[in-house]
Amino acid sequence: MAVQLSLQRLVRLALLARAYAVPLVSEAQTTFTEQVTSVPVPSVVPHTNVTSHGPYTGPSPTTTGALSTSVLAPSIPARPPPPGSFDYIADGELHGDQPAPFTPSGGIGTNGSAPVYRVQSDFDYQSLALALYHEWIELDLFHWGLATFSVEEFEAFGINAEDRFLLQYMADQEIGHATVLTNMLGPEAPRQCTYNYPVSNVREYIDFNQKLTRWAEAGVYGFLPHLNSGPAAQLLLQTITIEARQQMTFRQFGGQFPMPEWHTPGIPQSWAWTLLAPYISSCPYNQTRMVWQNFPALYILNQPNPARINGSDVWNETTGAWANTLSTANVSSSELCINATNPTLDCPAAISQNRSIPLSYPGRQVFLQWDAPGQVVGPNNSYVTSTNVQEPKFAAWVSQLNVTYSPLHNVSLTSKTAYTIQPNVSTWAGDPAVNGTMFLALTDIDLHVTPYNVSLINPHVAALAVYQAG
Structure with missing residues (x-):
């Protein structure tokens, strides 16, 4: 993992270091930083400092209300627990074959499939x-x-x-x-x-x-x-x-x-x-x-x-x-x-x-x-x-x-x-x-x-x- 400090943060740390009369980075730390900063760093999402604040004063919106499609019912009805919710015996013992050493059976997303970090619904x-x-x-x-x-x-x-x-x-x-x-x-x-x-x-x-x-x-x-x-x-x-x-x-x-x-x-x-x-x-x-x-x-x-x-x-x-x-x-x-x-x-x-x-x-x-x-x-x-x-x-x-x-x-x-x-x-x-x-x-x-x-x-x-x- 890269160790990097932004220019803005370096300035702030330098001000704090000056206030307390302590060195910002030692010679050894500098050498270490130079060795690792060549590792690529993922970019962050584009962002700016917002300059305008206050209540909305623009034109009337052309679209109002929440996003919607066909609504199937006025509410989601309360239902009993799903079948099998009380079947597991919570006695501290193992009740299934272990998929790997030191690993209990069960769980979600534990079968070795590669995780996909994106929304699914x-x-x-x-x-x-x-x-x-x-x-x-x-x-x-x-x-x-x-x-x-x-x-x-x-x-x-x-x-x-x-x-x-x-x-x-x-x-x-x-x-x-x-x-x-x-x-x-x-x-x-x-x-x-x-x-x-x-x-x-x-x-x-x-x-x-x-x-x-x-x-x-x-x-x-x-x-x-x-x-x-x-x-x-x-x-x-x-x-x-x-x-x-x-x-x-x-x-x-x-x-x-x-x-x-x-x-x-x-x-x-x-x-x-x-x-x-x-x-x-x-x-x-x-x-x-x-x-x-x-x-x-x-x-x-x-x-x-x-x-x-x-x-x-x-x-x-x-x-x-x-x-x-x-x-x-x-x-x-x-x-x-x-x-x-x-x-x-x-x-x-x-x-x-x-x-x-x-x-x-x-x-x-x-x-x-x-x-x-x-x-x-x-x-x-x-x-x-x-x-x-x-x-x-x-x-x-x-x-x-x-x-x-x-x-x-x-x-x-x-x-x-x-x-x-x-x-x-x-x-x-x-x-x-x-x-x-x-x-x-x-x-x-x-x-x-x-x-x-x-x-x-x-x-x-x-x-x-x-x-x-x-």
Whole structure:
């Protein structure tokens, strides 16, 4: 494997080396580098720094709505497990002849056939294309923050030069992610777009990053085991594990505990696309279109605000729907946890941060408002929000391994408002199910679903949002 450093990275490393008065590369390292740099290196997907940001202002789209062919049924019915699902005896013994030494019988893709790293179905293509849309926005978003906010603004929140270099490096990682997905999708793979971010300062920027990387991560976990192409799933798995580390890093940048949950949830592709599309302004002509649904926006009127000392004592402190990104616009300096002097209340960037006042708690009233369907969103305003639900009756809390329902109260179809009570449930003893950066949907029934079939809930979703439980 070649060992190479780009000119830009060499410059950055040189600046760091000068700051710490240490040599950049030793003589021995230089000799080794010269010996191995002749090995050919695969090229990355073409990319640029996006220069235009903001809401879409172009002409009305000529094509609207999700990509579609003949639809065979209004929904996929729930069925019993496939025949033979309980036949295997899980007793720790071997029950079949071994195909090779030290190798048990069974498994998928284990017969020695050469792997083919490409999509094998419409499901594969649309799922990986969705993941690629996320990689492109993250590449731009990470660069955009570094270019938009000053050193002083970052350092006011405890994000120093080395942290900012990590942010730059995470942007570099997205180049590799976009390259892998583009290669597996082929010539019609989605390309870079222009974007619109709901933030105006560093704290809001960090919060939007940690929410976006969570739904991008959870979106892949939702479809990864269902891909027809096991080899494509393998490469995407090795990509999304980096996404998970990025999400944890942004929580640390925001002064939040890095991983308050024991399990990371998976969500359907239509949820990930719903949460992403509003922040894409425009895309190139003839861009690959998505098949996934765009659900109406859900506003959490008292969305917990991690920038506050008391993050649960809030009202209308978000920059908009879907992501419900925190806003600091109406929070006084004395109420910002970054300014707290008590170590149990403050929230500077840190590897780990314990805060004595929880962001949310069982029994908390959560006040909700949602949009009507029919709103145009996404690239070039060419997608339209839709739902089958006439009247929502439940709040579905999607976190860890659970989907937990709580009834809606005071439902008004005129103002499209209601409230619910945050449930008191646990995944396991000692592990509150409602925790971390999670998802909240309004539904018309309390359908029983589990992590592997959670997409069956889609026909019953009225609106969707990210909920900051912890």
